[in-house]
Amino acid sequence: MPRYHVTLTDTEIQELKSLIQKGGKGYRIKHAQILLKLDQKPENSSWTYDRIKEAYGASHSTIAGIAQRFVTEGMESALGRKAQKNRHRKVTGDVEARICAIVCSTPPEGASRWTMQAIAEELIRLEVVDYITDSTVCNVMKKNEIKPWLVKEWCIPQADAEFVAKMENVLDVYQRPYDPFRPVVCIDETNKQLILEKRIPCEPGEPEKVDSVYVRNGVADIFMISEPLAGKQETVVKQTRTAIDFAEVLRYTADELYPKAEKIILVTDNLNIHTPSSLYKAFSAEEANRLTKRFEWHYTPKHGSWLDMAEIEIGVMSRQALAKPLPDFESFEKQVRNWTVNRNARCVKINWQFTTADARIKLAKLYPTIL
Numbered sequence: 001m002p003r004y005h006v007t008l009t010d011t012e013i014q015e016l017k018s019l020i021q022k023g024g025k026g027y028r029i030k031h032a033q034i035l036l037k038l039d040q041k042p043e044n045s046s047w048t049y050d051r052i053k054e055a056y057g058a059s060h061s062t063i064a065g066i067a068q069r070f071v072t073e074g075m076e077s078a079l080g081r082k083a084q085k086n087r088h089r090k091v092t093g094d095v096e097a098r099i100c101a102i103v104c105s106t107p108p109e110g111a112s113r114w115t116m117q118a119i120a121e122e123l124i125r126l127e128v129v130d131y132i133t134d135s136t137v138c139n140v141m142k143k144n145e146i147k148p149w150l151v152k153e154w155c156i157p158q159a160d161a162e163f164v165a166k167m168e169n170v171l172d173v174y175q176r177p178y179d180p181f182r183p184v185v186c187i188d189e190t191n192k193q194l195i196l197e198k199r200i201p202c203e204p205g206e207p208e209k210v211d212s213v214y215v216r217n218g219v220a221d222i223f224m225i226s227e228p229l230a231g232k233q234e235t236v237v238k239q240t241r242t243a244i245d246f247a248e249v250l251r252y253t254a255d256e257l258y259p260k261a262e263k264i265i266l267v268t269d270n271l272n273i274h275t276p277s278s279l280y281k282a283f284s285a286e287e288a289n290r291l292t293k294r295f296e297w298h299y300t301p302k303h304g305s306w307l308d309m310a311e312i313e314i315g316v317m318s319r320q321a322l323a324k325p326l327p328d329f330e331s332f333e334k335q336v337r338n339w340t341v342n343r344n345a346r347c348v349k350i351n352w353q354f355t356t357a358d359a360r361i362k363l364a365k366l367y368p369t370i371l
Contacts, residue, residue: 013036017032
């Protein structure tokens, strides 16, 4: 069984101890205790898997799973329960939109509501996808808090006038014709764990051999800057994701990528750093004001991440370039840069077909009732 070495920072140790002291869900506390004993410090050298199993009533596979999720996905994943296989399969924003639309439409003849299998079959029938599993559909519905089995509840519980207003605003933006002087640009970000993994070169005709030790080596944050109508992507890799980082990405977008644009039509989500205030935290008032005016700001609604087309590109990049772990920041940055160059060489555009008119029909239940 592969071994994943847990190395905790002082901050992470304090967070885990604080979680244990405050209490909460039992499995999170148990996982926090196990992580503290798995930490590769001299005082923990006697804490073998057998001793941890005896002390906390966890099986070897559970302990190994906690270590693996910590190294590959981060502390929050390690504190949670193991995800079921295929549960987190990535789907594009367009597919998410279609799932939301199908669920909120009239169910098939002879059925009182949409089932996971029926939704998957409908997506294939409409040629939205070639193949999709019931569990993937279920994951999208959970992500967007869609509950078609609750008759007296909105399809998306948080959906209200504010949700609808922001959704229609973004959908209208996506219907604008291409204008190089007023480009529609979507920005989103994600992070990936850096993992040291010793690989043994294989001989011709032999399968790749992988050493059994994995060690977390930090985190890399990727900002995706996507212009869907032009088929252009730009990526910025950083070691943090703060208001300052976002402000620097905005200035790079305005001054380096689109210096001749009259106005940059920006679509992004509601992350707390995605506001003009980040510019004022990073630059002088004059510079922040100048940059703020370069953008026309549009926000996707809460629980409406499927409306941000930059998320589609992040999904493509993750599958094509980041499926295997990378050991350090330099190799990670190089991998992302190579993907970006290749993606732009192909000039892949996103044909967004879900319009405001579609939303008013397919997502009619999201709209407030006017008395």
